[in-house]
Amino acid sequence: GENVEQHPSTLSVQEGDSAVIKCTYSDSASNYFPWYKQELGKRPQLIIDIRSNVGEKKDQRIAVTLNKTAKHFSLHITETQPEDSAVYFCAVSVEYGNKLVFGAGTILRVKS
Amino acid sequence: KAGVTQTPRYLIKTRGQQVTLSCSPISGHRSVSWYQQTPGQGLQFLFEYFSETQRNKGNFPGRFSGRQFSNSRSEMNVSTLELGDSALYLCASSSIAGGFDDEQFFGPGTRLTVL
Numbered sequence: 001g002e003n004v005e006q007h008p009s010t011l012s013v014q015e016g017d018s019a020v021i022k023c024t025y026s027d028s029a030s031n032y033f034p035w036y037k038q039e040l041g042k043r044p045q046l047i048i049d050i051r052s053n054v055g056e057k058k059d060q061r062i063a064v065t066l067n068k069t070a071k072h073f074s075l076h077i078t079e080t081q082p083e084d085s086a087v088y089f090c091a092v093s094v095e096y097g098n099k100l101v102f103g104a105g106t107i108l109r110v111k112s
Numbered sequence: 113k114a115g116v117t118q119t120p121r122y123l124i125k126t127r128g129q130q131v132t133l134s135c136s137p138i139s140g141h142r143s144v145s146w147y148q149q150t151p152g153q154g155l156q157f158l159f160e161y162f163s164e165t166q167r168n169k170g171n172f173p174g175r176f177s178g179r180q181f182s183n184s185r186s187e188m189n190v191s192t193l194e195l196g197d198s199a200l201y202l203c204a205s206s207s208i209a210g211g212f213d214d215e216q217f218f219g220p221g222t223r224l225t226v227l
Contacts, residue, residue, distance in 0.1 A: 001171075032213035043202065043218040044155070051213070089155060093213045097167040098143050098206050100216065102155040 002027045002094045006103025013080050015112045023090035023103050024072040032093035033066060033073045034100070039086045047088075048075070080110045114139065116205050116219035124225045130191040133222045137184050137205030143167070144186035145216060146178060149200040161186050162207060190224075198226045 003026045013019050023033075034049035050057045050064045050073065057064050061080075066073040077084055087107050091100040117136045125131050137144050145168075146158040157170040161180035178188040184205075190197055200221045206214035 034215070036218075043220050046215055046217065049215065091155075095168055097160050097162065097212045098145055098204075098214055098216055099157050099160055099168040099170075100145070100147075101157065102147075104154050 002030070002092060002101040004090065004092050004101050004103045006090050006106055008106060009104065010107045010109070012109045012111060015080060015082060015110055017080055019075075019077045019080055019084070019108055019110075021075045021088055021090070021106045021108075022072060023074070023092075024070075025092045025101075026071065027092065027094055028068075028071060030092045030094060033064070034091050035064060035075050036089045036091065036102075037086045038089065038105075044089060077108075080108075082110050082112050084108060085110045116203060116217055118201075118203055118219040118222050120222060121220065122223045122225075124227065125193050126227050127193055127195060129193050130189060131193060131224060132187055132189045133201055133203075133224075135186045135188075135203035135205075135219055137186070137203075138217060141205040141207055141217075142184055143205065143207035143214065144180060144184065145204045145206070146186070146188050147202045147204065148172075149202055149221070150198075155202075158188065158201075193226045195226050197224065199224060 031052040036044035038044045063076040087105045090103040143162045145160040160168040180186045202221045204216035204218045206216040
């Protein structure tokens with residue numbers, strides 16, 4: 001089955017710095033790659049997603065890049081703020097339908 | 113528009129019992145997916161229902177089952193509970209048009225504790 005590896009598992013940055021989280025996947029047929037943010041005790045929240053027909057997508061301080069050839073995609077957060085502290089999950093759609101396989105998550109800590 | 117709702121929010125059961133969890137999707141959404149979240153295994157896909165039919169299934173034993181009603185509300189059932197079933201169970205809704213690779217929006221989850 002699909003395997004999604006996410007790195008790093010933890011990431012500490014100073015407020016205002018950038019943070020980058022990378023995921024690799026194995027199924028070359030996958031076409032949809034969302035990112036979720038989960039704060040402690042809350043539901044995962046979709047923050048950005050990208051489809052295989054584009055290489056980059058940006059939404060204010062958040063951007064995602066996709067390299068289908070190398071089968072990896074990355075989340076970029078610029079000008080980090082303390083409220084960005086959370087667990088971030090990448091996911092990959094597999095098979096037909098809305099089945100997502102998730103990475104193990106990255107704990108992001110933004111120090112003020 | 114109201115978000116995804118799940119009931120109950122918390123549940124405590126003992127080994128061997130069974131449990132039923134409920135999920136109401138966003139109005140107009142026709143797909144409901146269920147995920148199990150644990151510290152050790154992370155987020156794992158259980159199954160997806162679309163228009164009352166199971167469209168996808170994860171690698172969970174047959175003790176885990178689900179169904180979807182004509183109003184798109186979904187239930188999942190776990191029979192013969194084991195200690196390892198303790199987890200946060202999340203449902204996600206998507207698919208107005210009935211396609212795939214749609215944005216999925218999660219509910220708040222049901223925290224199940226098995227004693």
